Amino acid sequence: MKPYLIAPSILSANFAKLGEEVDSVLAAGADIVHFDVMDNHYVPNLTVGPLVCEALRKHGVTADIDVHLMVQPVDDLIKQFADAGASYISFHPEASQHLDRSLQLIIDSGCKPGLVFNPATPLHYLDDTLHKLHHILLMSVNPGFGGQSFIPQSLTKLQKIRTLIDNSGFDIRLEIDGGVKVDNIRAIAEAGADMFVAGSAIFNQPNYSQVIDEMRAELAKVSR
Ligand SMILES: O=C(CO)[C@@H](O)[C@H](O)COP(=O)(O)O
Numbered sequence: 623m624k625p626y627l628i629a630p631s632i633l634s635a636n637f638a639k640l641g642e643e644v645d646s647v648l649a650a651g652a653d654i655v656h657f658d659v660m661d662n663h664y665v666p667n668l669t670v671g672p673l674v675c676e677a678l679r680k681h682g683v684t685a686d687i688d689v690h691l692m693v694q695p696v697d698d699l700i701k702q703f704a705d706a707g708a709s710y711i712s713f714h715p716e717a718s719q720h721l722d723r724s725l726q727l728i729i730d731s732g733c734k735p736g737l738v739f740n741p742a743t744p745l746h747y748l749d750d751t752l753h754k755l756h757h758i759l760l761m762s763v764n765p766g767f768g769g770q771s772f773i774p775q776s777l778t779k780l781q782k783i784r785t786l787i788d789n790s791g792f793d794i795r796l797e798i799d800g801g802v803k804v805d806n807i808r809a810i811a812e813a814g815a816d817m818f819v820a821g822s823a824i825f826n827q828p829n830y831s832q833v834i835d836e837m838r839a840e841l842a843k844v845s846r
Pocket residue numbers: 631633634656658690763764765766767768769770799800801802819820821822823
């Protein structure tokens with residue numbers, strides 16, 4: 623079983639001091655930086671692009687950066703994010719004209735490819751892509767905003783994806799994103815997730831290490 627990874631989403635960080643925020647959350651015990659890219663087209667919100675990813679690298683961030691592309695089209699931004707220092711890059715399959723080409727672009731640019739499923743995106747996109755995936759990201763809210771409530775049906779969808787992965791024989795991480803908190807992270811892990819994005823649950827609290835410690839304590843209760 624893969625170790626659990628906690629990935630704070632910078633969407634809820636203070637953008638006026640982003641470098642310090644990322645340093646703080648990593649010092650508080652986070653594993654990976656989750657970097658939400660929104661284009662005001664695929665989703666009704668606008669955030670940050672490759673320049674900001676590059677700025678975090680120049681600032682000295684060495685942890686993996688998990689780029690979650692909520693953009694359409696997808697392909698142009700892949701190379702730009704790879705050059706800017708991205709580690710993981712995921713995108714929404716219905717936003718790509720040529721799914722296999724987009725995944726291959728991520729692989730060829732040296733990053734780890736992932737596919738993102740919204741609450742109602744059908745899982746058939748996994749039929750011919752599993753062999754190329756490093757991670758699958760399940761959205762447990764509709765994409766576009768931080769601070770939304772976890773959609774309970776996501777637990778069933780997580781279990782389905784967990785079973786698909788386990789039966790495939792491929793070594794794929796299962797990431798969950800949206801409404802993850804201390805009080806639901808254990809149930810989410812029990813449903814099969816091994817990587818946890820949390821934005822508002824961490825950045826809206828004054829003490830980041832306390833929240834991350836509490837999340838890890840909940841995860842330690844999971845038997846696997
Ligand atoms: O991709 C997204 C939203 O579209 C997420 O990464 C959110 O930023 C998570 O925020 P919280 O639900 O944890 O506040």
